[in-house]
Amino acid sequence: MLGRYHHIAVEGPIGAGKTSLARRLAALTGAELILEGADENPFLPRFYEDRERHALATQLFFLISRVEQARRLSQGELFTPATVADFMFDKDMLFARMILNEAEFRLYRQLHDGLRPPAVTPDLVIYLQAPPATLLERIRKRGRPYERQLGEAFLTDLAKAYSEFFYHYDAAPLLIVNSEHLNFADKDADFELLVQRIQDMRGMREFFNLGV
Numbered sequence: 599m600l601g602r603y604h605h606i607a608v609e610g611p612i613g614a615g616k617t618s619l620a621r622r623l624a625a626l627t628g629a630e631l632i633l634e635g636a637d638e639n640p641f642l643p644r645f646y647e648d649r650e651r652h653a654l655a656t657q658l659f660f661l662i663s664r665v666e667q668a669r670r671l672s673q674g675e676l677f678t679p680a681t682v683a684d685f686m687f688d689k690d691m692l693f694a695r696m697i698l699n700e701a702e703f704r705l706y707r708q709l710h711d712g713l714r715p716p717a718v719t720p721d722l723v724i725y726l727q728a729p730p731a732t733l734l735e736r737i738r739k740r741g742r743p744y745e746r747q748l749g750e751a752f753l754t755d756l757a758k759a760y761s762e763f764f765y766h767y768d769a770a771p772l773l774i775v776n777s778e779h780l781n782f783a784d785k786d787a788d789f790e791l792l793v794q795r796i797q798d799m800r801g802m803r804e805f806f807n808l809g810v
Contacts, residue, residue, distance in 0.1 A: 603721040608724045632684075639663070654706065727775065775805075775806045792806065
């Protein structure tokens with residue numbers, strides 16, 4: 599069904615629904631599912647309590663984890679029929695620029711450039727968008743205790759950073775999805791609409807927007 603895509607990456611800000619969609623796409627295609635694993639980062643709850651103090655440790659943990667995941671993706675191309683991931687390594691600097699001070703960012707960038715694995719370019723990137731208020735509502739609904747500190751201002755800045763990143767992104771075919779009125783986790787009809795939209799893709803940059 600989606601056989602022309604060996605590696606699909608689902609991206610978007612916190613609360614956009616990328617992990618739920620990645621799970622469904624992997625289940626549909628029989629692909630290997632590779633998740634960013636935010637819940638495995640022991641510094642993340644501390645970061646939400648005191649961002650300035652724990653930002654660097656949080657970001658370094660993610661960096662090491664993503665390097666290992668990217669290596670798996672690179673090696674897996676030889677052994678697995680397909681992979682679906684809820685992250686892409688190319689956007690790793692996005693969070694670092696947002697949360698680190700100038701000195702920390704210089705250090706982080708040096709480590710990032712030194713550890714960077716062989717490039718893994720997806721065959722398709724699905725970028726999920728949603729208004730900050732919608733993101734905040736979804737985050738609160740899923741009820742992770744450490745995310746209670748998140749506010750709409752932070753999500754607004756994050757959504758803007760994603761928008762700017764993907765405005766310039768041209769390394770792979772990109773499907774930009776407004777997920778405000780879509781529920782891929784619980785509504786089969788929404789998921790089927792998206793799958794059909796993926797199948798119909800012909801250009802390098804296309805959009806999918808479902809009105810109310």
